[in-house]
Amino acid sequence: MVSISQPEQFITNGLIPWLSALFAICLAIIHIYSGKLRFIDTIPRSRWLSTASGVSVAYVFVHILPDLSIRQRVIAQTGIFAFIEHHVYLIALFGLTVFYGLERVVRESRKIQEKLGKDTPEVGVFWLHIISFALYNGLIGYLLLHREEPGIQSLFLFFIAMALHFVVNDYGLRQHHKHIYHTQGRWILAVAIIVGWVIGYGTEIDQAAIAVLFAFLAGGVILNVLKEELPEERESCFWAFAIGVGAYTLLLLAL
Template sequence: MFIPSVLVIIGFIIVHIFTDAIKFLDERPTNRLISLVSGGSIAYVLLHLVPELTHYREVVEEATLPGWLEEIDYVTYVAALLGIAVFYGINQLSEKSERENKEEKNLTRPDKSIFALEIGAFSLYNGLIGYLLAELSGENIAAYFIYFIVFSFHFIANNRILHLTHEDLYTKIGRWVLAFSVLAGWILYETTHASDLTIAFLSSFLTGGVVLNILNDELPDEKKSSYPAFLVGMVFIAVLLQVLIK
């Protein structure tokens, strides 16, 4: 499925570069849109990514692992927890730095070192999304379409937060790094051969990161969220997954 994957990657690059140009994201209906997107993202994670953890667990059980890893039950789920821990930790560092800069330096953004750390982490994150595109979509064109829809809105949500947090640093540097990290991940997958075990751990780690970032960036504040929109997004993606992906 080379052509569909190329089109998805090009789409991801365009989304990253031009998120700031989507002016309606600054308007009030955005809260409904974000609720819609978060519902769809959660449905995708729970109905597609999380079930894959069971498959990856079977892959790991059949592989030869170092002794200390073999002692860990549900090791792929532990990898998912690691993904949650990494991105939660980075988010906490960013918020702490921003808070301290506001109090001590009258700055509205975190230190540049935190920007570099956050962009580096999300470059890895985006690279994994590009790298695992074919693995998570298989031979089903509809799966590529759903992958693109879900992660495009996921990228838009992440990009809005990064832009609000790091301001012109994100516009001048961050968005370009993130855009091409998706491409780099895809190229790496197409030009190398990873074992099923490697795919299992990378996918599990990504699943944890996706869960954390959805909860962090896509779920609006209770007072600003729209439950009907959230429900529509959830049902829409759930139905697509059930009808189009067998």
């Protein structure tokens, strides 16, 4: 006897590639047109940006990290990282450290350039920054198809969190690199998402590898959010950030 759930599962599995492709295009569009959202270009920092940051952080702490604690056992069984305890969290820490180091390089370059009368980092630092975020965006495009939890609901939750996260990232990159980001950087990051999705469509990896990728992403999201919210000169809005955290946390717990 065929279970009623089997046709529904078949339809769901057939929809996911199409939905994920649509979402990849939407994420690419965010990088292309986010600069036109003039209401977020304000000091004190736009409350919308702080709310978006809160949503991204809530997704990491309420959805990704708890699932990674389960995936920890999957990785341990592979024996790949048998010599390290808490492998998944170390990978998340590595992701955070990588993006912290990258941010320090960009800020130091910008300070040096300001002494020369310029308001953007060196061109070489720009390309380092953009290539790093292109890989980051490609990873997110890839994970649209290969998430830690399958299903349309999981895809929607991931897309919403990453869409808002991209608005925040795009704002930070435009502040750092200005004209060169507008003319070149945003297009590279938009294409990187699509390339990541295409690679994801043509390949499939095991659950241990997916856990590793999500762990790295979790660390990257945390650092990229906090580096935008914490600097005093940004005059960020704590209450908007808290509302984003609280609202998305309640949504994730309710589903």
